[in-house]
Amino acid sequence: MNKSATNRRSFIKKMAMMSAMTAASSMFPGILFANEQEKGIPEDANLDWKKGPCRFCGVGCGILVGTENGKAVAVKGDPNSSVNKGLLCVKGYHQIMCIQSKDRLTHALVKKNGSYVRTPINDALDLVASKMKETITNHGKDSVAMYTSGQSTIPEGYIASKLMKGAIGTNNLDCNARLCMASAVTGFLTSFGADEPMGCYEDIDHADYFVTWGNNMAEMHPVLFSRMLEQKALRGAKIIDFATRTTRSSTASDRSILFEPQTDLAVANAICYEIIKNGWVNRSFVEKHCSFSKGLTDMGYGLEDHYEFTDKPQKIDFEAYKEFLKDYSPELVAKYSKVSVRDIKYLASIYGDPNIKVVSYWCMGMNQHTRGTWINNLVYNIHLLTGKISQPGNGPFSLTGQPSACGTAREVGTFTHKLPHGVVTNQEDREMAARIWKVPVENIPSKPTYHATEMFRAVDRGDIKFIWVQATNPLVSLPKTSRYRPGMEKESCFVVVSDVFPTPTSDVADVILPASWHIEKGGLYGNSERRTQYWDKMVEGPGETTPDAWMFIEVAKRMGYGDLFPYSKENHVEEIFNEYRQFHEGAKHGMAPLEVLKKESGVIWPYVNGKSTQWRFNAKYDPACSNGEDFHFYGKPDGKAVIWQRPFEEAPEKPDQEYPFWLNTGRVIEHWHTGSMTRRIPVLHQAMPNAYVEFHPDDAKTLGIRNGENIKITSRRGSCNLPASINERGLPTKGQIFVPFFDENMLINDVTLDAFCPISKEPDYKKCAVKVEKA
Amino acid sequence: MPIKSYLALSISGRKEELMTALRNLHQCEVVPAKNQDVLALVTDTPNEKEDDILKEKIEALDSLKLLSLVSGFDTPHN
Ligand code: SF4
Numbered sequence: 011m012n013k014s015a016t017n018r019r020s021f022i023k024k025m026a027m028m029s030a031m032t033a034a035s036s037m038f039p040g041i042l043f044a045n046e047q048e049k050g051i052p053e054d055a056n057l058d059w060k061k062g063p064c065r066f067c068g069v070g071c072g073i074l075v076g077t078e079n080g081k082a083v084a085v086k087g088d089p090n091s092s093v094n095k096g097l098l099c100v101k102g103y104h105q106i107m108c109i110q111s112k113d114r115l116t117h118a119l120v121k122k123n124g125s126y127v128r129t130p131i132n133d134a135l136d137l138v139a140s141k142m143k144e145t146i147t148n149h150g151k152d153s154v155a156m157y158t159s160g161q162s163t164i165p166e167g168y169i170a171s172k173l174m175k176g177a178i179g180t181n182n183l184d185c186n187a188r189l190c191m192a193s194a195v196t197g198f199l200t201s202f203g204a205d206e207p208m209g210c211y212e213d214i215d216h217a218d219y220f221v222t223w224g225n226n227m228a229e230m231h232p233v234l235f236s237r238m239l240e241q242k243a244l245r246g247a248k249i250i251d252f253a254t255r256t257t258r259s260s261t262a263s264d265r266s267i268l269f270e271p272q273t274d275l276a277v278a279n280a281i282c283y284e285i286i287k288n289g290w291v292n293r294s295f296v297e298k299h300c301s302f303s304k305g306l307t308d309m310g311y312g313l314e315d316h317y318e319f320t321d322k323p324q325k326i327d328f329e330a331y332k333e334f335l336k337d338y339s340p341e342l343v344a345k346y347s348k349v350s351v352r353d354i355k356y357l358a359s360i361y362g363d364p365n366i367k368v369v370s371y372w373c374m375g376m377n378q379h380t381r382g383t384w385i386n387n388l389v390y391n392i393h394l395l396t397g398k399i400s401q402p403g404n405g406p407f408s409l410t411g412q413p414s415a416c417g418t419a420r421e422v423g424t425f426t427h428k429l430p431h432g433v434v435t436n437q438e439d440r441e442m443a444a445r446i447w448k449v450p451v452e453n454i455p456s457k458p459t460y461h462a463t464e465m466f467r468a469v470d471r472g473d474i475k476f477i478w479v480q481a482t483n484p485l486v487s488l489p490k491t492s493r494y495r496p497g498m499e500k501e502s503c504f505v506v507v508s509d510v511f512p513t514p515t516s517d518v519a520d521v522i523l524p525a526s527w528h529i530e531k532g533g534l535y536g537n538s539e540r541r542t543q544y545w546d547k548m549v550e551g552p553g554e555t556t557p558d559a560w561m562f563i564e565v566a567k568r569m570g571y572g573d574l575f576p577y578s579k580e581n582h583v584e585e586i587f588n589e590y591r592q593f594h595e596g597a598k599h600g601m602a603p604l605e606v607l608k609k610e611s612g613v614i615w616p617y618v619n620g621k622s623t624q625w626r627f628n629a630k631y632d633p634a635c636s637n638g639e640d641f642h643f644y645g646k647p648d649g650k651a652v653i654w655q656r657p658f659e660e661a662p663e664k665p666d667q668e669y670p671f672w673l674n675t676g677r678v679i680e681h682w683h684t685g686s687m688t689r690r691i692p693v694l695h696q697a698m699p700n701a702y703v704e705f706h707p708d709d710a711k712t713l714g715i716r717n718g719e720n721i722k723i724t725s726r727r728g729s730c731n732l733p734a735s736i737n738e739r740g741l742p743t744k745g746q747i748f749v750p751f752f753d754e755n756m757l758i759n760d761v762t763l764d765a766f767c768p769i770s771k772e773p774d775y776k777k778c779a780v781k782v783e784k785a
Numbered sequence: 786m787p788i789k790s791y792l793a794l795s796i797s798g799r800k801e802e803l804m805t806a807l808r809n810l811h812q813c814e815v816v817p818a819k820n821q822d823v824l825a826l827v828t829d830t831p832n833e834k835e836d837d838i839l840k841e842k843i844e845a846l847d848s849l850k851l852l853s854l855v856s857g858f859d860t861p862h863n
Contacts, residue, residue, distance in 0.1 A: 019788070022858050023827050026790035027816060029856040030825035034792050034818065044819040097819060236820055243820075 039228030062545030068410030070537025116553025139568030160412030163533030187419030197386020203645025216403025224375020290362030292397030417536015470497025
C-alpha cells in the first residue's frame with residue numbers, strides 16, 4: 011500500500027475505535043477509556059501539551075491539548091486535575107474535531123439585500139457599533155440588549171456586563187444560564203444568601219449514599235458518575251435514582267424510584283415530614299443554625315408578557331412548619347406522586363440515619379421547573395433538618411450544565427439583576443461596580459429589566475430594537491421557539507450573532523461575527539464546584555476569527571467608551587481578570603491570583619491565605635466563619651440558613667383529553683446542548699445523528715406505533731415530527747414521552763411551553779401537554 | 786479489506802485475560818475501559834474470509850461473554 015492509503019487505513023481504524031467507544035458510552039453508564047487519548051498520536055510526534063478546561067459541560071474536566079505545528083492534534087485528560095484525574099468522557103476526547111469543520115465561520119458576514127456578504131471584521135464591528143449607537147439615540151438605552159452564555163469565558167462575561175451596565179447604562183443583559191441555572195441561584199440565595207454549592211467533588215469520595223433528583227448523571231455528568239460508580243465498587247456506596255424516566259443512570263443505580271412529574275415538591279416535603287415524625291431532626295444544628303420562613307403561594311407561571319412577581323418572605327417557627335407538613339404524610343403524597351409509601355419512607359430513612367453520609371445531586375430536573383426555586387429550597391430543607399451539610403460526604407449539590415455557568419453567568423453576573431458583586435438593586439453593590447469600572451454610579455440602573463424569556467418577548471413585541479447574541483443558540487434552546495423565531499425575524503430588531511458555527515440563530519442575523527473557539531483564545535471558566543480554570547491561547551483561529559471579549563471591546567471603543575476599556579489585545583484576558591478579581595476580595599469569595607491559576611489545574615474559591623476552601627460554612631474548613639460556632643451561614647444577616655415552607659403546586663399545563671401526554675425534553679451523552687459543536691464531530695454525529703421521541707412500550711402498543719416510525723408531536727404552541735424510539739436509550743413512564751433537543755432539524759422547542767419559575771424566571775422544559783399521532 | 790469495530794464484554798473479572806488473548810490475535814487492536822469489563826475492539830483483516838475466521842476465533846475465547854458489532858468499513862485494495 012502506498013503512504014496515503016496507509017494513512018487512510020489508520021484513520022479509518024481510529025474512527026472505528028472511536029465509534030466503539032462512543033457506542034460504549036451510550037450503553038454502559040459512566041464508562042471511561044483511559045488510554046484512548048493516546049491513540050492516533052503519531053509515534054514520532056513531538057507534541058506540546060497545554061492545559062485547559064473541557065469546552066463542554068459544567069463538570070469542568072481538565073484537558074491537555076497536544077499541538078504540533080500550530081495545530082491542535084490530540085486531547086487527553088489532565089492527570090493533575092482532581093476533577094477527572096486524567097479521564098474524559100466521549101465528548102471530551104473528541105472536542106477539537108469540530109474546529110476544522112468546513113462550514114466554520116471564519117469571516118464576518120453582513121446581510122445585504124437578503125444575502126450574506128463577506129465583510130472585513132473591522133467594517134462589521136463599525137456597523138455593529140453604529141447600529142447600537144443609532145438605536146440608543148433614537149429609542150433609548152433600553153432598546154438595545156445583549157444575550158450571552160454560560161459558555162462565555164469569565165473575561166467575556168465581565169466585559170459584556172461592564173459595557174451594558176456600566177458604559178451604556180442598561181440592565182438589558184441576560185444569558186442562557188437563565189435557562190438552566192437560575193433556579194439553583196435563587197435556591198441558594200433564598201436558603202443561604204450565597205450562591206453556589208457549599209461542598210465540592212471530593213464529597214464523592216466520602217458519601218455513603220448518592221441521591222440523584224431528576225438527574226441523568228450517566229449521560230449529563232459522565233465523569234462524576236464514573237467517580238460515583240468507582241466508590242460503589244470500592245466501598246459499597248449506594249446510588250438512588252429519583253426521576254420521572256428510567257435512564258442509563260437508573261439502570262446503574264442501586265435503586266430507581268419514579269415519580270409523577272411536578273410531585274417532587276410533595277415527596278421532598280414528605281421526606282421532611284418523616285424526618286420530624288421519627289425524631290431524626292438534628293435539633294442542636296437546627297436550633298443554632300436555621301430559621302424558618304414561608305413565602306407567597308399561587309404565584310402563577312409567567313405565561314403572560316410583562317409578568318412580574320416579588321416574593322414576600324415571612325418568618326415562621328418550627329411548630330408552624332410542622333403543622334404545614336401534616337398535608338404531606340407519605341400516605342397522602344403517595345396517592346398523587348405515584349411513589350409508594352415504602353419508597354418515601356426509605357428515602358427519608360437514608361437522610362434520617364445520623365450514621366449515613368448522603369449527597370443529593372441535581373441539575374435540570376429540579377431547575378427547569380415552574381417551582382424551581384421551591385424544589386431547590388425543599389432539598390436544602392432535608393439536609394438542614396438533619397444537619398447533613400457542609401461536611402465531606404454530606405451535602406446538597408446543585409450541578410451546573412455549562413462549562414462556565416458558575417464562573418461567568420453567576421459569579422461575573424451576566425443576568426439582568428446582577429453585578430459582578432451583588433445585585434443592581436443594592437446601592438452598595440452599584441457603588442462598588444461604579445468605583446471599579448470608573449463610571450458615575452448613576453450610570454448603573456437600579457431596576458432589573460428583561461430575563462431571557464421576557465427579553466425575546468420584548469424583541470417580538472418590538473420593544474427591543476437591537477440584540478447581540480453571543481456564544482449561544484436561542485432559536486433552538488428557548489422554550490416556545492414557535493413564537494421567538496418569527497419574533498427575531500422581524501425587521502424591527504437588528505440582530506447580531508457572534509458564534510463559531512452557523513446556527514438557526516445566526517440564520518436570522520443581520521451581522522454574523524466569527525468567534526474564536528476556546529483554545530484559539532485565552533480565558534477562564536468556573537465549574538460546578540467553584541473551581542476557576544485558566545488557559546492560554548493554544549492555536550491560531552482561522553480567517554478573521556476574534557475572541558468575543560475583544561469584539562466587545564472594539565465595539566465599546568467605537569461607541570466612545572474607549573477610556574473605560576483600556577485593555578491591550580495581547581493581554582486583555584489577564585488585565586480583565588485582574589480588574590474583575592477586585593469584586594471578590596475577601597474570605598467569602600476571594601479568587602486565586604493569576605500566577606496560581608496559571609500553574610494549577612483549577613483552583614476552588616474562596617481562596618484564602620494560599621488555600622482553597624472546599625467546604626463553605628463549616629468553621630473547620632472555612633476561614634470566613636466568624637460566629638465562634640461549628641457552622642456559620644454567613645450569607646444571611648443572622649448567620650442562619652432558612653428552612654422554607656413551600657407547598658406542592660400543580661404544573662401550569664397537565665395532560666388532558668386533547669393533549670394526553672406529558673412531554674419531557676433533555677439531552678443525550680453524545681451531544682452538547684443544541685449540537686452546534688458536537689454535530690460537527692463526525693464520530694458523535696454518527697453515533698446519534700438525529701433526535702427521536704421515546705415512548706413507553708405500552709403506550710406505543712396502544713397507539714400501534716413501531717420503532718422508527720415518524721411521529722407528529724403537537725402542543726398548543728406548535729408541532730414537531732420525529733422517529734419513534736421504543737426500548738432504546740431511555741424509558742419514560744406511561745403517559746410521558748421524551749425528546750432530546752440537540753437537533754436543529756427537529757425543533758422540539760417549537761412545542762414546549764414558556765412557563766417559568768416566578769422567582770428565578772427559569773423556564774420549565776420538562777413538563778407540558780402534547781398529543782401524538784403518526785405523521 | 787474489512788475494518789470492523791466491536792464492543793467485547795469479558796466474563797466478570799477476566800478483562801485482562803480477554804485483552805491479552807485478543808492482542809495475541811494480531812489483527813486486533815484493543816482499548817480496555819478503565820472502569821468496566823468492556824473492551825473496544827477493532828479488527829483489520831485482508832478479506833472477508835479472514836474476517837470470518839478471525840471472528841470465529843474471537844467468539845471461541847473463554848473469557849468473552851458477549852461480542853457486539855458497532856461498525857464495519859471496507860477499504861479498497863491498493
Ligand atoms: S464530563 Fe463534561 S467536562 Fe468532562 S469530558 Fe465530558 S463533557 Fe467534558
